[in-house]
Amino acid sequence: MTSPFPHLASIRGQVAVVTGGTEGIGGGCARRFSREGATVIALGRTAAKGEALIKELRAESGDAHFFACDCADEQQVDSTAKLILDRWGRVDILCNIAGGWREVPTIEEVTAKDMRHSFDWNIMSKLMITQRLVPAMKANNYGRIVMMSSTSGRRARMNSAIQYSTMQTGVIGLTRRLAVELAPFGITVNAIAPGTTLTPRAGRHSAERLAATARGIPVGRLGTEDELAHAIWYLCTPGAGFTVGAVLDVNGGVWTG
Numbered sequence: 001m002t003s004p005f006p007h008l009a010s011i012r013g014q015v016a017v018v019t020g021g022t023e024g025i026g027g028g029c030a031r032r033f034s035r036e037g038a039t040v041i042a043l044g045r046t047a048a049k050g051e052a053l054i055k056e057l058r059a060e061s062g063d064a065h066f067f068a069c070d071c072a073d074e075q076q077v078d079s080t081a082k083l084i085l086d087r088w089g090r091v092d093i094l095c096n097i098a099g100g101w102r103e104v105p106t107i108e109e110v111t112a113k114d115m116r117h118s119f120d121w122n123i124m125s126k127l128m129i130t131q132r133l134v135p136a137m138k139a140n141n142y143g144r145i146v147m148m149s150s151t152s153g154r155r156a157r158m159n160s161a162i163q164y165s166t167m168q169t170g171v172i173g174l175t176r177r178l179a180v181e182l183a184p185f186g187i188t189v190n191a192i193a194p195g196t197t198l199t200p201r202a203g204r205h206s207a208e209r210l211a212a213t214a215r216g217i218p219v220g221r222l223g224t225e226d227e228l229a230h231a232i233w234y235l236c237t238p239g240a241g242f243t244v245g246a247v248l249d250v251n252g253g254v255w256t257g
């Protein structure tokens, strides 16, 4: 079905890079963008996951591609960004989804190594690829960048790790700062802050913990990958051009500001 508002909603023919794009919320974004007619370039560390995804999307006639890249590794980001720009010459959409959490140390337990690891995984992974792809967006005077944060970056909770909460708040700071720098070039930068969403990573928690989490969410359930991809899709549409430096909370009502 074509959109009745293509100038606002269509991303058909656009080039979309999704870091952490092979499964979970990023995989949901890659599927959604592909089904919207975009060329999708998914980045992830594990080739098997990426190859399975592009096989699935190409079977639906999607124009889907995968590059193995640890987005926290500067050399890998450098070479992958070059490959993308050499081949496509432009990037319209960049979704910085790669990141994650480890279990909850207390202030006595958290180490400098934990903090640095989380910084690289959740912040540098976003900054480095953005830095390398922004010049191509500037050249087109157009771009949509989405940064993955979390409800853990919006409010304090004891069952969110110290390093993760810290970095997710940092992602919001990075988003706002880049948003004002890049808005004059037709490039929007916004963040998304999901509550607990049922993905492979969240699925590693016990069924009891997930059920208890769901009971604490006003809608009474966890989020889905499709719901997150839908919200992210909006931020990536041409019609979101006046949405700048926003943090979109998609959390079933667990935190409302």
Ligand SMILES: NC(=O)c1ccc[n+]([C@@H]2O[C@H](COP(=O)([O-])OP(=O)(O)OC[C@H]3O[C@@H](n4cnc5c(N)ncnc54)[C@H](OP(=O)(O)O)[C@@H]3O)[C@@H](O)[C@H]2O)c1
Pocket (backbone or CB within 6 Å): 019, 020, 021, 022, 023, 024, 025, 026, 027, 043, 044, 045, 046, 047, 049, 069, 070, 071, 072, 097, 098, 099, 100, 101, 121, 125, 148, 149, 150, 151, 193, 194, 195, 196, 197, 198, 199, 200, 201, 202
């Ligand atoms: N699920 C939730 O409840 C929730 C809530 C709030 C925020 N988030 C955030 O949303 C993002 C995705 O979470 P998820 O639950 O969907 O995770 P997931 O199920 O573990 O999927 C993560 C995806 O990112 C890739 N990835 C991880 N680290 C990467 C790296 N350094 N470089 C490139 N790719 C990387 C993974 O593939 P490889 O492992 O093969 O690299 C996979 O494709 C994370 O940033 C997370 O913090 C999740």
